Amino acid sequence: MRGELAFILSPRIQFAPFVRERIVLALTVMKFGGSSVGDAERMKRVANRIVERAREGHQCVVVVSAMGDTTDDLIDLSRELCEGIPSQREMDMLLTTGEQVSCSLLAMAIQSRGCKAVSYTGWQAGIYTEPVHGKARITGIQPWRVLESLKQGNIVIVAGFQGMTQESEITTLGRGGSDTTAVALAAAIIADDCEIYTDVDGIYSTDPRIVPVARKLKEISYDEMLELANLGAAVLHPRAVECAKRYNVNLVVRSSFTYNEGTQVKEEAVMEQGVAVRGIAYDKNVARISILGVTEKPGQLAIVFGALADQQIDVDIIVQSGVIDGKADFSFTVALNDVERALDVIKKIRHDVEFRDVTSETGLVKVSIVGAGMVSNPGVAATMFRVISGLGISINMVSTSEIKMSCIIESSRLAEVVKALHTAYGLDAGEQVFVGGPADRR
Amino acid sequence: MRGELAFILSPRIQFAPFVRERIVLALTVMKFGGSSVGDAERMKRVANRIVERAREGHQCVVVVSAMGDTTDDLIDLSRELCEGIPSQREMDMLLTTGEQVSCSLLAMAIQSRGCKAVSYTGWQAGIYTEPVHGKARITGIQPWRVLESLKQGNIVIVAGFQGMTQESEITTLGRGGSDTTAVALAAAIIADDCEIYTDVDGIYSTDPRIVPVARKLKEISYDEMLELANLGAAVLHPRAVECAKRYNVNLVVRSSFTYNEGTQVKEEAVMEQGVAVRGIAYDKNVARISILGVTEKPGQLAIVFGALADQQIDVDIIVQSGVIDGKADFSFTVALNDVERALDVIKKIRHDVEFRDVTSETGLVKVSIVGAGMVSNPGVAATMFRVISGLGISINMVSTSEIKMSCIIESSRLAEVVKALHTAYGLDAGEQVFVGGPADRR
Numbered sequence: 001m002r003g004e005l006a007f008i009l010s011p012r013i014q015f016a017p018f019v020r021e022r023i024v025l026a027l028t029v030m031k032f033g034g035s036s037v038g039d040a041e042r043m044k045r046v047a048n049r050i051v052e053r054a055r056e057g058h059q060c061v062v063v064v065s066a067m068g069d070t071t072d073d074l075i076d077l078s079r080e081l082c083e084g085i086p087s088q089r090e091m092d093m094l095l096t097t098g099e100q101v102s103c104s105l106l107a108m109a110i111q112s113r114g115c116k117a118v119s120y121t122g123w124q125a126g127i128y129t130e131p132v133h134g135k136a137r138i139t140g141i142q143p144w145r146v147l148e149s150l151k152q153g154n155i156v157i158v159a160g161f162q163g164m165t166q167e168s169e170i171t172t173l174g175r176g177g178s179d180t181t182a183v184a185l186a187a188a189i190i191a192d193d194c195e196i197y198t199d200v201d202g203i204y205s206t207d208p209r210i211v212p213v214a215r216k217l218k219e220i221s222y223d224e225m226l227e228l229a230n231l232g233a234a235v236l237h238p239r240a241v242e243c244a245k246r247y248n249v250n251l252v253v254r255s256s257f258t259y260n261e262g263t264q265v266k267e268e269a270v271m272e273q274g275v276a277v278r279g280i281a282y283d284k285n286v287a288r289i290s291i292l293g294v295t296e297k298p299g300q301l302a303i304v305f306g307a308l309a310d311q312q313i314d315v316d317i318i319v320q321s322g323v324i325d326g327k328a329d330f331s332f333t334v335a336l337n338d339v340e341r342a343l344d345v346i347k348k349i350r351h352d353v354e355f356r357d358v359t360s361e362t363g364l365v366k367v368s369i370v371g372a373g374m375v376s377n378p379g380v381a382a383t384m385f386r387v388i389s390g391l392g393i394s395i396n397m398v399s400t401s402e403i404k405m406s407c408i409i410e411s412s413r414l415a416e417v418v419k420a421l422h423t424a425y426g427l428d429a430g431e432q433v434f435v436g437g438p439a440d441r442r
Numbered sequence: 443m444r445g446e447l448a449f450i451l452s453p454r455i456q457f458a459p460f461v462r463e464r465i466v467l468a469l470t471v472m473k474f475g476g477s478s479v480g481d482a483e484r485m486k487r488v489a490n491r492i493v494e495r496a497r498e499g500h501q502c503v504v505v506v507s508a509m510g511d512t513t514d515d516l517i518d519l520s521r522e523l524c525e526g527i528p529s530q531r532e533m534d535m536l537l538t539t540g541e542q543v544s545c546s547l548l549a550m551a552i553q554s555r556g557c558k559a560v561s562y563t564g565w566q567a568g569i570y571t572e573p574v575h576g577k578a579r580i581t582g583i584q585p586w587r588v589l590e591s592l593k594q595g596n597i598v599i600v601a602g603f604q605g606m607t608q609e610s611e612i613t614t615l616g617r618g619g620s621d622t623t624a625v626a627l628a629a630a631i632i633a634d635d636c637e638i639y640t641d642v643d644g645i646y647s648t649d650p651r652i653v654p655v656a657r658k659l660k661e662i663s664y665d666e667m668l669e670l671a672n673l674g675a676a677v678l679h680p681r682a683v684e685c686a687k688r689y690n691v692n693l694v695v696r697s698s699f700t701y702n703e704g705t706q707v708k709e710e711a712v713m714e715q716g717v718a719v720r721g722i723a724y725d726k727n728v729a730r731i732s733i734l735g736v737t738e739k740p741g742q743l744a745i746v747f748g749a750l751a752d753q754q755i756d757v758d759i760i761v762q763s764g765v766i767d768g769k770a771d772f773s774f775t776v777a778l779n780d781v782e783r784a785l786d787v788i789k790k791i792r793h794d795v796e797f798r799d800v801t802s803e804t805g806l807v808k809v810s811i812v813g814a815g816m817v818s819n820p821g822v823a824a825t826m827f828r829v830i831s832g833l834g835i836s837i838n839m840v841s842t843s844e845i846k847m848s849c850i851i852e853s854s855r856l857a858e859v860v861k862a863l864h865t866a867y868g869l870d871a872g873e874q875v876f877v878g879g880p881a882d883r884r
Contacts, residue, residue, distance in 0.1 A: 040522040077482070077547060081482055081485055081486065081547050081551040081554070091550075096542075097542045105532075107529070108528040108532045108533075109524060111524070111529055112523070112524045
């Protein structure tokens with residue numbers, strides 16, 4: 001299935017027991033992404049923000065990504081030097097310098113504001129990962145050094161996105177890696193909060209570019225956030241949310257440019273009376289593949305989806321039509337850039353699976369409603385169907401889970417549908433708190 | 443005394459015993475400086491050169507500096523972010539990324555030429571240093587990982603200029619650090635050669651910008667090279683030469699841009715019959731300070747030079763005049779940028795040392811003749827005096843050692859003196875092999 005639903009922390013993970021030794025207001029992990037530290041001016045603003053937090057009485061551990069375009073510039077350099085695909089191990093050696101630069105610069109900026117600060121690379125901070133390059137998962141954290149530095153009164157800056165294997169190889173965590181570093185560190189040092197500073201000021205009930213009356217949510221549950229993260233909301237990476245859920249880390253998403261209150265992500269989020277849906281998300285990165293006239297035999301589906309999985313192609317929604325004359329039609333969705341490879345795979349298994357034809361369809365979008373209250377509100381699904389068909393739009397595919405429901409529709413009608421659903425589920429009005437889609441670059 | 447005459451490796455240094463397991467033509471350490479890998483094109487040329495060496499049957503360990511201006515760019519960034527002097531620890535975190543970038547890129551470039559390669563940071567390569575930032579000395583090397591990678595058929599690329607303390611703090615080695623990394627690694631893995639690739643094609647009998655008939659030397663001894671390195675020849679750092687001498691590493695200085703034979707630096711260099719002087723060096727970074735009318739009492743000199751040493755001011759040549767009426771004059775030389783501080787120090791100790799006046803003089807230069815054969819050729823000193831006074835130039839100060847003799851003269855006459863000495867010691871003619879000054883940027 002598409003999305004990373006496996007836990008990011010392997011069963012081997014061992015967080016060290018830790019007794020806080022000083023009375024402080026709070027132990028806070030703050031994470032700043034690449035655009036928050038995009039240039040020297042922004043870096044200084046971030047330093048001011050951290051120093052304010054420390055002077056309020058917080059012990060601060062700061063996780064920072066590479067500055068703005070650093071990573072892209074390094075990738076360009078590697079392309080100049082290397083014909084073909086460079087070794088992922090050497091790319092990790094190369095790219096991890098980006099965070100090492102930003103974390104040492106941030107430490108200097110904080111020091112020149114009169115606070116004690118010290119920076120650590122991923123390996124120095126004790127972040128251990130699987131022996132995989134380019135997209136390793138954290139397997140455990142040994143936070144002794146971070147804790148010792150905190151005890152000595154330092155603000156501790158840790159390079160995000162990176163770790164080390166048991167064999168002292170430098171690794172990167174892949175997409176969303178710095179979020180995961182922050183959450184896993186917060187779990188390991190039993191932080192009171194993990195604040196994710198980003199370029200939006202919280203999680204919205206839907207994409208404000210489509211629905212101007214979308215509202216910022218005060219709270220959202222881990223499960224709801226996970227569905228939204230997997231559904232294409234760009235603010236928080238699913239891995240980080242999974243880790244927060246597993247170790248019950250209190251996450252806050254807020255803006256690095258304003259002092260507005262952000263959105264809390266926690267175990268149980270307060271739901272307004274009578275409101276079942278917290279937010280509406282959409283995902284344009286979706287295409288449908290149909291296998292037509294498949295001869296009905298046991299094991300046919302297993303061959304198809306086994307072959308796709310072998311090629312690392314994630315399949316999302318799967319629908320099978322009824323059987324007519326011993327033949328059935330199957331449809332499923334994949335990411336847009338997997339369409340050609342998926343068609344190739346299916347054509348190659350023709351000797352194992354009998355079918356008449358295989359087709360693909362793009363120009364689609366997946367619209368999803370998400371809310372922990374859906375399970376106890378049986379009318380929620382009916383409302384979604386009524387709203388979409390009321391606009392004269394046909395629903396191509398449907399999938400449901402305990403806390404979400406997704407429909408595939410043609411992409412040209414996306415804005416209408418999201419607006420109508422936002423209104424129908426009572427998300428436009430009042431002072432309720434809701435959840436939302438990608439509110440990026442506002 | 444000026445110059446770093448202490449051994450770079452502390453008594454704690456422990457090189458691991460190592461049994462070579464494969465028969466290869468040679469095990470070679472190659473070091474490329476920042477200008478040799480200044481841009482992508484130069485980096486590719488370096489990669490070609492290494493691959494050629496490997497295909498000839500060499501096992502290669504490559505030490506590389508940061509690309510061209512990387513270090514300066516990083517320093518500029520730190521200045522933007524940090525008022526005042528940044529913490530040296532954080533500077534080390536920042537600057538060591540430069541070598542990490544160049545060594546991973548070089549590994550990729552070599553891989554795309556069809557050879558196996560792997561890059562290591564200083565700490566990954568097992569380079570341990572003192573717990574000092576900005577100018578740490580190597581205390582030991584644990585080369586297991588480098589050796590294991592060689593055994594697996596890799597070209598091993600190691601980031602120069604950096605190491606790690608026992609407490610896992612990242613350190614830099616200070617000026618000439620990459621040379622030292624290369625030599626110390628060569629000692630630790632018992633390499634057959636340590637080739638220093640630079641922008642000149644060897645060591646010259648003197649600076650070819652001043653004496654066009656200066657010649658490249660085939661050989662030079664460690665001691666001679668040390669005198670020249672300390673006297674301002676920019677090609678090899680004294681620390682690296684000291685380490686090579688101590689562990690008897692066969693050094694070769696050669697050009698990264700040509701295939702000309704370089705200069706070998708080794709224990710015993712062949713000396714031409716009847717030629718006592720191998721080369722002529724000069725150092726413009728010299729100023730004279732004179733303390734006049736010092737009352738003759740025991741311990742006065744100890745107070746003066748003790749106070750200077752406390753302020754980390756290196757003193758080179760010291761001369762005392764005869765005592766007249768219980769008063770003496772002292773003169774000594776310091777580096778140009780230490781003059782003001784030295785004058786301050788002396789004025790402050792006026793209550794401990796009685797003297798009439800203190801003065802400073804610039805516009806001077808130190809000219810030195812170097813050669814292991816000097817000790818057995820008593821006429822060498824007389825020739826130097828005769829040549830200089832023959833030009834009508836007065837000698838301000840003189841100092842001698844077993845293998846060198848230095849005179850302080852006015853700097854406007856430098857070129858004449860070096861040319862005349864080069865001729866007088868027979869360095870212009872024939873096919874003899876000699877040693878020389880800074881032949882940089884030729």
